[in-house]
Amino acid sequence: MTVIIKPKEVNISREVDVLVVGGGPAGIGAAVSAARLGMSTLLLEKRGFLGGNITACYVENCNWFLAGTKFSTHGLYAEIEDGYRLEYGRSHDIRDSGNRFSSEYLRIYLDELMEKEGAPVLFHAFVNDVVMEDGRIRAVIIQTKQGPEAVSAAVVIDATGDGDVAFAAGVPFKQGRDKDGYCQPGTLNFRIAGVDARYLSENGDKLKDIGRKFEKDYLSGRTGLECKRKDLPFGRLTRAGMLSYINYPCSYKIDPTSSADLSRGERECRRYIKQFMNYMRNNFHGFEGIELASIAPEIGFRDSRRIEGKYCLSRQDIEADRQFEDAICVFPRMYDMLSPDGTMTGDGALEGEGNRGHIFVHITGDDDRTFQVPYRCLLPVKTANLLVAGRCISATHVAESGIRAVFACMLTGQAAGAAAALAVNSKLPPEKIDVKKLRETLKAQGLRL
Numbered sequence: 001m002t003v004i005i006k007p008k009e010v011n012i013s014r015e016v017d018v019l020v021v022g023g024g025p026a027g028i029g030a031a032v033s034a035a036r037l038g039m040s041t042l043l044l045e046k047r048g049f050l051g052g053n054i055t056a057c058y059v060e061n062c063n064w065f066l067a068g069t070k071f072s073t074h075g076l077y078a079e080i081e082d083g084y085r086l087e088y089g090r091s092h093d094i095r096d097s098g099n100r101f102s103s104e105y106l107r108i109y110l111d112e113l114m115e116k117e118g119a120p121v122l123f124h125a126f127v128n129d130v131v132m133e134d135g136r137i138r139a140v141i142i143q144t145k146q147g148p149e150a151v152s153a154a155v156v157i158d159a160t161g162d163g164d165v166a167f168a169a170g171v172p173f174k175q176g177r178d179k180d181g182y183c184q185p186g187t188l189n190f191r192i193a194g195v196d197a198r199y200l201s202e203n204g205d206k207l208k209d210i211g212r213k214f215e216k217d218y219l220s221g222r223t224g225l226e227c228k229r230k231d232l233p234f235g236r237l238t239r240a241g242m243l244s245y246i247n248y249p250c251s252y253k254i255d256p257t258s259s260a261d262l263s264r265g266e267r268e269c270r271r272y273i274k275q276f277m278n279y280m281r282n283n284f285h286g287f288e289g290i291e292l293a294s295i296a297p298e299i300g301f302r303d304s305r306r307i308e309g310k311y312c313l314s315r316q317d318i319e320a321d322r323q324f325e326d327a328i329c330v331f332p333r334m335y336d337m338l339s340p341d342g343t344m345t346g347d348g349a350l351e352g353e354g355n356r357g358h359i360f361v362h363i364t365g366d367d368d369r370t371f372q373v374p375y376r377c378l379l380p381v382k383t384a385n386l387l388v389a390g391r392c393i394s395a396t397h398v399a400e401s402g403i404r405a406v407f408a409c410m411l412t413g414q415a416a417g418a419a420a421a422l423a424v425n426s427k428l429p430p431e432k433i434d435v436k437k438l439r440e441t442l443k444a445q446g447l448r449l
């Protein structure tokens with residue numbers, strides 16, 4: 001059975017040069033970059049705050065993989081790290097290694113940043129449709145409690161993580177690994193209060209030891225826990241005994257774009273959190289008095305739709321550090337793909353292609369390998385005035401696990417914002433802009449290419 005949704009006439013409520021959909025790392029990068037180049041911009045975000053997975057999923061120590069390596073951050077991401085640190089210090093974090101945010105303060109920091117940058121944000125603006133005209137997006141449709149609202153722009157940037165705008169525009173996409181379409185699991189991070197912070201931080205980082213013991217016990221079947229997860233990444237530990245966050249409950253074989261699957265994932269993960277709390281209380285010194293402080297607003301995803309673009313970045317490109325004339329982002333070589341089906345027996349090697357469990361290839365201290373992302377990965381095969389940034393750009397499933405890092409997503413966001421500005425100024429579609437000029441603009445914005 002089907003029903004017909006009646007067409008509706010909707011006023012275009014706003015018109016801007018560059019419209020960004022999605023306020024995660026990529027969207028923030030895109031909106032700030034375009035605003036700095038003099039564009040009128042608007043950022044639409046479905047939630048009530050910015051930050052994407054960093055704030056909505058508590059991914060607060062997102063750059064841990066750069067600690068102790070030859071690499072450092074640059075561009076807007078580095079500016080945010082520095083600015084945040086200046087204002088909030090390390091937010092009472094007593095664990096070492098890299099910069100960490102308190103995602104609560106970060107929400108406030110990002111509000112102020114966008115205001116300072118002259119990059120307006122509209123919250124509670126869920127986009128689920130577009131109106132097409134001659135192969136271009138004429139208007140983007142926001143669902144509000146007052147009904148649909150239309151916004152139009154010369155260039156639209158899809159930074160939704162899930163490629164929602166591109167999907168609505170009919171851009172073809174891939175999702176999950178090739179053999180069965182499974183994405184990495186959804187994870188519902190949470191915070192606990194009441195750990196014995198002094199004990200856990202005295203004489204070294206005991207949380208690391210706990211993680212190691214947990215893994216051993218899980219693999220030997222001793223934990224009895226239902227959730228398929230052997231590693232236990234802990235985030236910030238505060239003096240007051242808060243552990244923010246615990247990256248543990250994983251739900252597998254979820255399609256991140258299906259409400260039914262998402263509902264299953266949310267419920268499953270909450271059940272795992274309950275089991276985990278009891279387990280930790282009874283098995284680890286320092287955790288006897290813990291309380292569940294908060295569960296992240298929503299289950300988070302590391303990958304979902306990857307749009308079909310003018311170029312598809314592959315693992316081979318990353319391994320060969322293939323050089324592209326239109327390179328808009330250079331990033332350290334790394335891969336991090338949680339097992340899409342919950343297989344725990346793999347050795348983490350890249351050769352497994354995600355079919356043998358987790359791929360876990362990280363940057364070691366003396367490793368200086370990098371890879372390039374060409375501009376064409378941001379250009380969908382169709383829809384003349386659309387650019388895509390962040391984790392949904394055009395890449396294979398394995399390559400995506402390298403470019404999904406928060407810092408990389410902000411870099412592709414910055415590139416999309418600058419490209420959109422060049423397109424508006426030169427009155428050309430994004431595909432036709434002068435890529436040399438784009439690269440110069442990005443360098444001027446502090447990006448190392």
Ligand SMILES: Cc1cc2nc3c(=O)[nH]c(=O)nc-3n(C[C@H](O)[C@H](O)[C@H](O)COP(=O)(O)OP(=O)(O)OC[C@H]3O[C@@H](n4cnc5c(N)ncnc54)[C@H](O)[C@@H]3O)c2cc1C
Nearest residue numbers: 022024025026046052053127160161300301390391405406
């Ligand atoms: C559990 C977990 C742990 C992770 N750990 C790390 C880590 O340690 N280090 C690291 O670098 N990366 C990590 N990642 C990956 C990283 O968080 C993401 O890849 C990154 O945040 C992607 O950025 P993005 O801007 O492309 O998308 P997102 O962060 O997903 O942001 C997308 C934004 O768009 C909004 N949005 C979505 N759809 C719509 C719509 N239709 N209309 C309006 N708004 C919309 C969302 O609310 C969100 O704010 C982790 C991810 C998860 C889930």
